[in-house]
Amino acid sequence: xxxxxxxxxxxxxxxxxxxxxxxxxxxxxxxxxxxxxxxxxxxxxxxxxxxxxxxxxxxxxxxxxxxxxxxxxxxxxxxxxxxxxxxxxxxxxxxxxxxxxxxxxxxx
Amino acid sequence: xxxxxxxxxxxxxxxxxxxxxxxxxxxxxxxxxxxxxxxxxxxxxxxxxxxxxxxxxxxxxxxxxxxxxxxxxxxxxxxxxxxxxxxxxxxxxxxxxxxxxxxxxxxx
DNA sequence: TTTTTAATTAGCAAAGTTGCTAATTAAAAC
DNA sequence: GTTTTAATTAGCAACTTTGCTAATTAAAAA
Numbered sequence: 140x141x142x143x144x145x146x147x148x149x150x151x152x153x154x155x156x157x158x159x160x161x162x163x164x165x166x167x168x169x170x171x172x173x174x175x176x177x178x179x180x181x182x183x184x185x186x187x188x189x190x191x192x193x194x195x196x197x198x199x200x201x202x203x204x205x206x207x208x209x210x211x212x213x214x215x216x217x218x219x220x221x222x223x224x225x226x227x228x229x230x231x232x233x234x235x236x237x238x239x240x241x242x243x244x245x246x247x
Numbered sequence: 248x249x250x251x252x253x254x255x256x257x258x259x260x261x262x263x264x265x266x267x268x269x270x271x272x273x274x275x276x277x278x279x280x281x282x283x284x285x286x287x288x289x290x291x292x293x294x295x296x297x298x299x300x301x302x303x304x305x306x307x308x309x310x311x312x313x314x315x316x317x318x319x320x321x322x323x324x325x326x327x328x329x330x331x332x333x334x335x336x337x338x339x340x341x342x343x344x345x346x347x348x349x350x351x352x353x354x355x
Numbered sequence: 356t357t358t359t360t361a362a363t364t365a366g367c368a369a370a371g372t373t374g375c376t377a378a379t380t381a382a383a384a385c
Numbered sequence: 386g387t388t389t390t391a392a393t394t395a396g397c398a399a400c401t402t403t404g405c406t407a408a409t410t411a412a413a414a415a
Contacts, residue, residue, distance in 0.1 A: 170268075221361050304375090
């Protein structure tokens with residue numbers, strides 16, 4: 140599971156696309172992370188406690204899944220007082236889905 | 248990474264869809280497996296040796312990746328003399344992509 | 356300023372993944 | 386029947402992931 144690069148230099152297109160696939164597929168390889176992502180996406184915005192409450196695993200474990208999703212670029216987070224508010228950023232996923240639909244899709 | 252179930256009983260829809268996501272995302276979480284899948288898909292059919300030759304890692308390692316892809320349902324294999332011929336089966340991936348495009352897609 | 360609340364980080368054990376080489380299986384060629 | 390070829394399986398070490406509890410950080414409330 141690769142952490143999203145923080146370097147500011149431009150990267151060749153091929154590299155970016157390999158990283159894109161790696162970030163997204165790795166992040167989505169765990170069922171809890173898929174659930175979390177879908178849940179945040181559907182609810183619009185969620186703080187960590189709301190999310191942790193709704194899952195079986197411990198809060199710290201959820202917290203780590205959240206960090207993984209943020210690192211992959213699939214979630215954005217914003218601090219609000221002592222809460223952290225998470226929101227889905229669909230762009231990476233949309234890029235990846237349309238790319239792979241291009242490879243494998245029968246239509247679209 | 249869950250092995251695809253071999254039981255013959257019908258399963259509730261929800262379960263099947265969770266397994267679908269698990270199989271596909273887990274299988275695609277490794278870059279070598281993505282490369283192998285794309286390569287087999289593009290070439291139509293490939294035997295194990297052809298595939299192993301074109302990748303850096305050892306043949307047994309490639310062989311295990313192939314087995315993982317077959318278990319996930321993304322590849323089919325057929326024995327031909329002493330060769331094993333692999334072919335991509337796009338159906339699972341298409342189902343998953345359109346499902347997730349439904350969740351996250353901006354268009355389509 | 357002390358306590359409560361929201362959340363993460365630290366640290367660790369269990370489990371899973373990956374890659375290698377060596378061993379094995381089984382069909383084909385000789 | 387022996388050898389070669391195609392491929393997998395076995396076994397093992399290194400690494401990563403996951404989950405837990407305990408400790409920590411920092412904002413809000415009292």
